Amino acid sequence: MRVGVLTGGGDCPGLNAVIRAVVRKGVQEYGYDFTGFRDGWRGPLEGDSVRLDIAAVRGILPRGGTILGSSRTNPLKAENGIRRIKENLAKHEVEALIAIGGEDTLGVAARLTDEYGVPVVGVPKTIDNDLSATDYTFGFDTAVSIATEAIDRLHTTAESHMRVLVVEVMGRHAGWIALHSGLAGGANVILIPEQRFDLDQVCAWVTSRFKASYAPIVVVAEGAMPKDGDVVLKDGSLDSFGHVRLSGVGEWLAKEIEKRTGKEARTTVLGHVQRGGTPSAFDRWLATRFGLHAIDAVRDGDFGTMVALRGTDIVRVPLADATAKLKTVDPALYREVGVFFG
């Protein structure tokens, strides 16, 4: 049997670990052959592929990015997209497909299987950890670790009493990275997209923190919004992925805090540093186990499913369920963490 593999969507540390695990187990235990498709759905759409064998996946476990490339190509929007994918799979004699990606990639996978009978197994991937149906996605722990290390270093300046430190982290729609890194780093304010923030409240925390001990560290997710300030942060343009472009909530927030509290504020914007480089040990473990279980699902002919983490177990869930709903930060959890604010 020949199995196809593709990776879609944004970069995420651990993609290569999945590919390696899929190929290692598929070749060694089941005797499968593998075809890697390039750049997400663009690969099977255009028939752009590369041979994957054990030599091809050697040494890639600790490397960020993906040896298969990625893209946001949506075959459902391409002319005759589905037909072309089916033809290319047939041409390459690919009898099953493993699609590693986020909401968009898996949404396509779900429709391909359910509506068009293409045998796909999904592997969830989002650095933002906002996919329901899995406890965690790989890449998230790496991003949180990088952001936490940055916050750790800012405490030195905070202890010198002088400046408010604002750190902008990833998270357009979900505040998981902000929440986890802010908690782990001992931040004094954490702002997430799920809950519009009140600038007066933020400034009150800043002021009280200065009185209580050191200078405050404010962690803000890139998608966090003030209660009535969205106009300020969007210029209406779209980026290359069709996202509304946001212009720097971190920088904006620092200026507002300076203006209102009279305290100098400085910003750190981590940007893509959070999604690059070697995956954490946790993410390598998770990504590898996802890969090992995805190829088992292929062997079992269990298509239309996605592997997912539940506790310490890897389980299979229907692809359609998996992407039904964004997993956002529960207000109760946000309140729980709020004991450390101010």
Add this chain to the structure above:
Amino acid sequence: MRVGVLTGGGDCPGLNAVIRAVVRKGVQEYGYDFTGFRDGWRGPLEGDSVRLDIAAVRGILPRGGTILGSSRTNPLKAENGIRRIKENLAKHEVEALIAIGGEDTLGVAARLTDEYGVPVVGVPKTIDNDLSATDYTFGFDTAVSIATEAIDRLHTTAESHMRVLVVEVMGRHAGWIALHSGLAGGANVILIPEQRFDLDQVCAWVTSRFKASYAPIVVVAEGAMPKDGDVVLKDGSLDSFGHVRLSGVGEWLAKEIEKRTGKEARTTVLGHVQRGGTPSAFDRWLATRFGLHAIDAVRDGDFGTMVALRGTDIVRVPLADATAKLKTVDPALYREVGVFFG
């Protein structure tokens, strides 16, 4: 209400994060006062205590070790141990106790609550991750990360084809650290205490690995044992914690591999490096949430319980259950990982 806190057993990154979370939430939300007992059960046994308030726990989140000290004192073995603890708690007006520790510490906690009516809530701690009833314990992710980073560096030498590299990691009775770091680091052989290893098999993997690609990296838990070689590794003496002293399975293994394969072998013994220093972001998150939920259990009067991780939730389980049985590596999981051996 006044709440006592103690930490028992071996070092584990995250102990301070628990203490901080307990005190922050207890003071701010419930208005409790806190007494820290020094050196595990020795503290309440001898009445050795220190005042804990918000100032006392400031800045300790990222610090390894424990500000309260630790010990292996077992009050059940001390003369009138239980009576003295009850008297000292009464004298300090401590109405509830939070005990943070491993199998031994929590075992005492269980008996104190169940048999003597001392109101205790437990927080599980073991760097080896071998406590049942919780998905993970804090400290484990840090240890795995440190070991993985070391293995990563050894790949450079492995790529030069010349030497077998043996890495000895922690794990006397359970192979979790070896399994996770070995998988995450891309080791070629992983040996755990749960399954006696066959030296011939190890040498076969070593030899085949040299043929296939690079030199092999062998990760061995300190408690791993060859099939009939225990005599070699124990000299019969006990260490200060009453453990049978093991003398270096890593060094022994390297010598045996040299002898049998003719390939030079070198050993890295990480030792206490694995349990020191700042906790990982994951461990800080877990330890903090354990602390927040332990103080909630105190408020609810839910004594005789222990907080535990289940998926992404913190739950409460009976203390007695928690320590009933060592959580060891399941043979099926070890086989799953075995696809990467050789």
Add this chain to the structure above:
Amino acid sequence: MRVGVLTGGGDCPGLNAVIRAVVRKGVQEYGYDFTGFRDGWRGPLEGDSVRLDIAAVRGILPRGGTILGSSRTNPLKAENGIRRIKENLAKHEVEALIAIGGEDTLGVAARLTDEYGVPVVGVPKTIDNDLSATDYTFGFDTAVSIATEAIDRLHTTAESHMRVLVVEVMGRHAGWIALHSGLAGGANVILIPEQRFDLDQVCAWVTSRFKASYAPIVVVAEGAMPKDGDVVLKDGSLDSFGHVRLSGVGEWLAKEIEKRTGKEARTTVLGHVQRGGTPSAFDRWLATRFGLHAIDAVRDGDFGTMVALRGTDIVRVPLADATAKLKTVDPALYREVGVFFG
């Protein structure tokens, strides 16, 4: 003899290592007593001090910041500043002073010694590495390491071909951090304050890089300026240290590159992350040796001097010389590194 110690100017990893070395050697080998003055020159000006002994400096070697606090107070601008300092030194029976700081702090030290006979020994400190008379200053290696690690992570995204990555690093007047981290990180463009950059040239490098291999990484010092673009980047306001405030050359540059090349660009602004946290091993070595030699200079009565690194030796140079001239990046060195541009 009683010796005073103070730290002035901005944060710099290694300050505590100097203090510790001064006190350890001073107490153990020479039997001196020590007074720490708080917040730079504010301490002796206002008589704000703390006792320094071996216990006080225990454990501070790996810690960022300074246990003595810092400030930018200039006693030469304070009413009767010099007289008050002399009175406070006399009152505290301080017979010699070790001043650890940058251009401003050491400039004051030079005048105090030369014009007013206050016995001062200087220790150079600037994270920007822009003090002449010493090969390196501590803190610089730490900042370069942090920036390099960030750039390393950005390569993952660069390899995906899609985006220009701009990294803004510290350096208002000298481009040392940009030059060293850009070289070590394998950046494709490095822009420094010493040489105004030509936006067309930058865009030409960006475009050619996309053609040759991957997406480009552009490292820009915060003080770098386009050839005729200063108006854009200064809003005329001053920050709390009297510096003209710059508003984000990194963000500005990313937007200009997008506009001109049609390639999406993203920015990372490291900010204070670069000057916080634990010092690198190199900086601890350098800072400790500076401390050991500074107390030797005190013992020798060699006042008006500053310790400095020359090769692997610590030497003494006149304080006045040391601060005479900013050490900027030599055009020949910038050209040497330029082989990696584009």
Add this chain to the structure above:
Amino acid sequence: MRVGVLTGGGDCPGLNAVIRAVVRKGVQEYGYDFTGFRDGWRGPLEGDSVRLDIAAVRGILPRGGTILGSSRTNPLKAENGIRRIKENLAKHEVEALIAIGGEDTLGVAARLTDEYGVPVVGVPKTIDNDLSATDYTFGFDTAVSIATEAIDRLHTTAESHMRVLVVEVMGRHAGWIALHSGLAGGANVILIPEQRFDLDQVCAWVTSRFKASYAPIVVVAEGAMPKDGDVVLKDGSLDSFGHVRLSGVGEWLAKEIEKRTGKEARTTVLGHVQRGGTPSAFDRWLATRFGLHAIDAVRDGDFGTMVALRGTDIVRVPLADATAKLKTVDPALYREVGVFFG
């Protein structure tokens, strides 16, 4: 012109950075072609080579090891070694050779140039930093950083008062790594090969340290020897490089300390972890500049020389001088650092 490049001797982070710099500058600025010889002197001896161009050196800057491989082959001991090298260079039309290596590799280079007229430029490489004629060699800073980070983590255990911690680091003949990492890590005892240690003195330091504050950390170079204990540590056998095999001074020392002081002692043996993985920013800077200057020496026809670091400058020195004498730790420097012992 065609230039040959080879790397000899043990692994050292930074080798790839040198190769990359040599090729980048050689191709871009001087239009040279490059031949890489495999496995040190074995390459030109046997005519085993690979083409080096800009594509071949892309992405190797942060990678440990060497893309050219290495060996300890000594062509002076091979039959007709010199003649075969000259023939192979002629056959490959290689008109100049850049040899990157340590004492052995450069010793051969010196004789090839001086006695046989082969045009060689040397680049010094030793992780032990024991080559005279250069302030530092690349790889050393990386090794020191790794060892320091390990020592940092051990302080957590040291603070718990219970155990002596022994760390064995690299350094067979010179104690530079032990000295720098021990100082930077705040070790309480540092033992180096240059000075035989007195076990009674070591135990006295250990005992006094326990009294003064925490438990002691003892850093010992692998080549350090007790005053009359060499018999214990050598079993007379040779390793694959012809070195007398040492069997674990760290482990031996821990046992002796236990026996004599009654304090439990644990050992960490870092081994090859110290020489693998990505080079530090400092080492990348140094290695890159060595490469840039080595190709300049080739262009200048300045053969028989080696590049070297003097302060912040790269200079050229005669190859013969460079390897004349091992650079060991000066007793005065060891005494200077000794203020932190005990």
